Amino acid sequence: MKLENTPFKKISITFTLVTAMLLASCDTLSQLGSALDLGTPTESEINSGLKQALEYGTSYASERLSKEDGYLGNIAVKILFPEEAKKVENTLRSFGLGDLCDQVITSLNRAAEDAAIEAKPIFVAAIKDMSITDVKNILLGSNNAATQYFEGKTTTSLEGKFKPIIESSLTKVGATKYWGDVINRYNKIPLMTPIDPDLSSYVTQKAIDGLFYEIAKEELKIRENAAARSTILLQKVFGYAEKQGK
Structure with missing residues (x-):
């Protein structure tokens, strides 16, 4: 059965046109606004x-980083x-111990990912405390x-929250051993000068740096x-x- 001039074809054409109009409207909503x-x-x-914008942005950043490979898979914040x-x-890789070095890097990032979600309530509290002048x-x-404001208001709280989680996670994922x-x-x-960096403090700081980068x-x-x-x-x-010069 051919569909020319049938009611079904007319309905189908109308539906297609309406759908196209709706999609176009969605694409241009913000532009119209x-x-x-x-x-x-x-x-x-x-x-x-x-x-509203700050709560969305900070929540999205912390949630994204808390996912598996949130840090490890993001070259900009990878630890x-x-x-x-x-x-x-460099020395260990030259001795064929690249796999061990890779295990260390993976475990450092997993620890940061474990801690990232804990940033959400800290940012929410900072947002609620904003005065209209701050806003x-x-x-x-x-x-x-906004990023500078959060750095000033939340860094100490983030360090206090992140570090014990990262210390626990470093042990859990094997980073301490590696x-x-x-x-x-x-x-x-x-002939090498012995070193022993504070791993948990380093990962804590890098995790926070990555969080502010995403924010x-x-x-x-x-x-x-x-x-x-x-x-x-x-x-x-x-x-x-924007009209005020922003």
Whole structure:
């Protein structure tokens, strides 16, 4: 049976057209929001909009890093040997002990991934404590103003939360053993100066550095990319910031 001029074909064509229109609308929603004059946001809208964006961005960053390979698979935040131990790694690899070095690197990153999710409540608390002055300064500040705020307000809490988790995880995933093997083998090599870096402090700091790196990416995205503003409120607040010279 041919479908020409049948009711079924007419319905099918109509459905296709409606679907295409809906998809186009979704793709251009944020652009339309930016193009329209949504007006000047109230103080309450600025407060709610910025905090909404910050809570999403920090939660997304910590959740992404807490997944398997969140650190290990992300070259920008992947934790490698401490700088003072680079010579250790290079020397051991030259002796055919590359697998042992790789085990150390994997275990360091697994420890950081175990700790990353614990950042969420710390950031939520910092966001709730923001005054309206803090909010306005962040909104109208530099492209990493929020990241800088979090670094100042949460680093000490993150260190206190991360370090015991990382110490436990380093033992659980075998990093302590692998690291001990690496250092012992290196320190036995003639003419080498013995070293013994504080592994848990190093991984804790690198894990936090990676977290702030990802938060900075999320902050820049919502400031510069209108498509990342998923609600009218976010479009209004960050559109206002753009008009103020941001």
